[in-house]
Amino acid sequence: MITALRKEFLLQWRTRAQAVAVFVFGATALLLFSFAIGPNSAALRQHAAGFLWLGLLLSSTLTLSETFHAEMENHALEGLLLLPVSPRALYYGKAVANAIQLIALGIALVPVMVVLYDAGTTRLPTLLLIIVLGSAGISAPGTLYSAMTSQARAKQTLLPLLLFPLIVPVLLASVKSTSLVILGDPMSQATSWLLLLLAFNGIYWSLCGLLFDRVVED
Amino acid sequence: MVPNSQVSRLDRVLLAGAVITGLTAMFLGVYMDAYLHEGISIGGAGTALIAATLGMASSVLFLLMGDGFRKVPLGLIAVAAVCLISGSYFGLFVAPPEHFMGDVQRIMYVHVPTAWNGLLALTFAFVAAVVFLFTNDFKWDARMEAAVEVGILLAFLLCCQGAIWAKPTWGVWWDWDPRLTTTAVLLFAFAGILALRRFVDDPVKRAVWSSVATIISYVDVPIVYFSVRWWNSLHQVQSSPSTVSSQFYLPLRLNAFGVLFLMTGFMMLRARVAALRLAAEVAPPPEELAGELA
Amino acid sequence: MSGGYITGGWGFVWAAYGWTALVLTGYAISLFVRLRKVR
Numbered sequence: 001m002i003t004a005l006r007k008e009f010l011l012q013w014r015t016r017a018q019a020v021a022v023f024v025f026g027a028t029a030l031l032l033f034s035f036a037i038g039p040n041s042a043a044l045r046q047h048a049a050g051f052l053w054l055g056l057l058l059s060s061t062l063t064l065s066e067t068f069h070a071e072m073e074n075h076a077l078e079g080l081l082l083l084p085v086s087p088r089a090l091y092y093g094k095a096v097a098n099a100i101q102l103i104a105l106g107i108a109l110v111p112v113m114v115v116l117y118d119a120g121t122t123r124l125p126t127l128l129l130i131i132v133l134g135s136a137g138i139s140a141p142g143t144l145y146s147a148m149t150s151q152a153r154a155k156q157t158l159l160p161l162l163l164f165p166l167i168v169p170v171l172l173a174s175v176k177s178t179s180l181v182i183l184g185d186p187m188s189q190a191t192s193w194l195l196l197l198l199a200f201n202g203i204y205w206s207l208c209g210l211l212f213d214r215v216v217e218d
Numbered sequence: 219m220v221p222n223s224q225v226s227r228l229d230r231v232l233l234a235g236a237v238i239t240g241l242t243a244m245f246l247g248v249y250m251d252a253y254l255h256e257g258i259s260i261g262g263a264g265t266a267l268i269a270a271t272l273g274m275a276s277s278v279l280f281l282l283m284g285d286g287f288r289k290v291p292l293g294l295i296a297v298a299a300v301c302l303i304s305g306s307y308f309g310l311f312v313a314p315p316e317h318f319m320g321d322v323q324r325i326m327y328v329h330v331p332t333a334w335n336g337l338l339a340l341t342f343a344f345v346a347a348v349v350f351l352f353t354n355d356f357k358w359d360a361r362m363e364a365a366v367e368v369g370i371l372l373a374f375l376l377c378c379q380g381a382i383w384a385k386p387t388w389g390v391w392w393d394w395d396p397r398l399t400t401t402a403v404l405l406f407a408f409a410g411i412l413a414l415r416r417f418v419d420d421p422v423k424r425a426v427w428s429s430v431a432t433i434i435s436y437v438d439v440p441i442v443y444f445s446v447r448w449w450n451s452l453h454q455v456q457s458s459p460s461t462v463s464s465q466f467y468l469p470l471r472l473n474a475f476g477v478l479f480l481m482t483g484f485m486m487l488r489a490r491v492a493a494l495r496l497a498a499e500v501a502p503p504p505e506e507l508a509g510e511l512a
Numbered sequence: 513m514s515g516g517y518i519t520g521g522w523g524f525v526w527a528a529y530g531w532t533a534l535v536l537t538g539y540a541i542s543l544f545v546r547l548r549k550v551r
Contacts, residue, residue, distance in 0.1 A: 141434060148427045153417045162414060162431060165407035166438055169445035176449060196445055207437060211430045214351060295540065306529060322521040325528040332532070371539055375532055382528045386521040480536065487543045494550040 004085045004093030011070055012097060019101065022062050026105060027112045029055040034116055041118055048119030049178035053171055056106050057138065061160045063101050064142040067094050068150040091212035095143040095205070102135035119182045126190065127181050133197035134174035140204040141166050147215050173197045225286035233287060236279035240479070243272035248471045266471075273475060274338065277482040281342065281361065285490055294483035298476045305472030313466045322386050329379040331474040335481045336372030336401070339365050340408065342485070344436035347429035356496060357489075359425040362432060363415065364488035366408050368481055373405040396447040403442050407435040421496060 012019070033051040037043050085093075110127065114120045121127055142163050149158040177193035247269030280294065309327030316323035343365035350358035380398040381391045392398075411431045418424040 144430070144434070148414070148418075148431070151418075151423070152414065152427075153419070158410075158414060158417060161410040162407075165403050165410060166435060168403050169438070169441045172445045172449045192448065196441075196448070200441060203437065203441070204434075207434065211433065214426050215430055217426075310525070310529065320521060321525055324525045328529055328532055371535070375535055378531055378535075379528050382524050382531070386524050484539065484543060487547060491543070491546045491550055494547075498550065 004089045005096060008093050008097035012101065018066065019104070022059050023105060023108050025062060026055045026059040026109050029058055030109065030112050030116055044117040045119050046183065048113050048117035049175045049182055051117065052109060052113045052178060053134065053175045055109060056102065056135070057164070057171065059105055060102055060138050060142060064098060064146045065150070065155065065159055067098060067143055067146040072150050087213045087216050088209055091143065091209055095139050095208070098143050099136045099139035102139055103132055106131035106135055121182045123181045127178065129194065130174055130177050130181065133194065133201060134170055136201050137170035137197060137204065138167055140201065140208050144208040144212060144215060147212065169196065169200055173200070226284060229283050229286040232279050232283045233290065236276045239272045239279065240276035243269045243276055244475055247273065247475065248468070273478050277478055280482050281485060283486070291483040291486040294479045294486070298480035298483060301472050301476030301479065305469045305476055308472065309469030313469055319387060322383065325379060325383045327469040327473055329376070329383060330470060331477040332372050332376050332379060333397070334474060335477045336369060336376055339369035339372055339481055339485070340404065340436060343369055343432050347432040350425060350429045356425060357493065359429070360489040360492035360496065361485070362429060363492045364485045366411055366432065367488055368484050370405055370408045370412070372481065373401050373408070376401050377405065394450050396443055396450055399446045400439065400443040404439060407438070411435065421499060
């Protein structure tokens with residue numbers, strides 16, 4: 001599986017210009033959200049967490065849809081894979097790579113959020129943990145669905161259509177916990193949300209890995 | 219792949235079993251518990267619970283039948299119509315208005331049965347998906363497609379009824395009640411699965427992928443429910459619309475069986491449509507065309 | 513709880529029952545149409 005992971009990183013590194021483009025997309029989204037609310041600093045600060053995660057979620061569709069691009073280009077997904085690895089290893093390699101991409105994007109968008117919405121926090125380790133768990137939660141089912149939709153018609157529409165309802169718990173938990181970290185958490189509720197994220201990740205990283213074999217078999 | 223139009227021995231057994239369990243369920247659930255108010259308690263389990271289980275068993279037995287008895291789904295729908303009409307009659311005209319909600323409470327007599335059966339339909343879809351992945355038998359793919367479609371039909375109705383209930387009660391069309399919000403998320407998730415099926419041309423891939431998606435989406439249901447409940451807990455002061463505090467259970471029971479058998483009949487017919495469509499899809503070209511190609 | 517007694521509201525009750533009946537009947541009809549078409 002390490003080989004699969006290493007291959008993914010190589011692929012990602014070669015296409016790093018794309019990562020910059022995705023970041024710009026995410027930052028633009030955050031800007032647009034502020035136009036939706038208006039120049040009301042208090043309201044913006046209150047909803048900053050929601051904007052961050054919506055921006056991250058929308059950007060994730062761009063990242064995820066590219067996951068199997070290389071395999072599709074070489075018709076490698078049909079029966080054969082670029083490397084002689086088991087489908088499961090391929091899945092985890094890609095899912096981890098996607099998660100890392102999303103984490104990087106999330107971290108990059110935090111300063112944008114701080115500046116645009118005056119939504120800073122000193123609890124950076126917690127924020128990082130939320131970003132890690134939330135991104136992982138999006139990546140696990142997202143990679144699985146990406147494998148399906150990259151072979152179907154109307155792939156651009158299908159991926160978000162399938163993914164977004166599924167990761168509602170991730171969105172809720174990430175937004176709520178980020179919001180608590182930014183605005184204050186008198187009753188220490190953030191821990192329960194983090195546990196929810198952990199549970200979601202536990203379930204979906206195992207379930208999707210299990211089912212991936214069937215998705216790519218011929 | 220051609221649907222079996224002969225009545226097999228198994229079909230007869232299944233039909234007998236389904237009818238017997240169905241009738242017993244209705245007798246227990248409607249007559250004994252609702253009409254006589256005399257529940258049989260067996261180790262704490264009420265008559266209602268036994269009736270519900272028998273009802274579901276009956277539904278499953280009907281769904282397992284092949285295409286042999288063409289008229290059975292029609293019969294089911296007819297029985298369902300009788301149940302629903304009588305249940306609604308009792309609910310609208312005979313049941314007393316409720317303590318706080320007044321006459322608006324009557325919506326519950328149709329809302330609660332829809333809720334039970336919507337979740338049941340999606341559970342059938344999940345089971346069908348799992349069975350398909352294990353057996354690769356396309357009969358189960360057809361059943362899954364039917365169950366998903368009927369499931370989202372009921373989920374859609376649930377959201378509408380919930381909104382119509384909420385407006386006079388809370389003054390807003392949507393109050394982020396955890397159960398209704400989860401239903402809305404479910405609606406989108408499973409509608410997406412139907413969309414997935416439409417955009418995949420290869421029947422095998424279509425079946426496998428939608429089964430996988432159904433399993434993933436169904437596992438998400440409790441997670442979504444709990445997360446929305448926590449999310450809403452700070453603001454949730456009102457009771458959930460699915461509590462039925464009325465002491466008058468007859469319309470509820472009648473409608474519950476009505477929707478159950480209606481759902482079963484719909485699923486049987488819809489599975490038949492799916493199976494026939496698949497057969498047409500993979501059928502060889504007709505004779506004239508083959509002659510031209512030669 | 514609202515604490516009050518909701519009077520009337522029959523319009524909503526009829527709306528709920530009527531819409532449910534309409535949608536279910538419409539679905540039944542669509543099923544028969546599809547079945548006829550595919551046979």
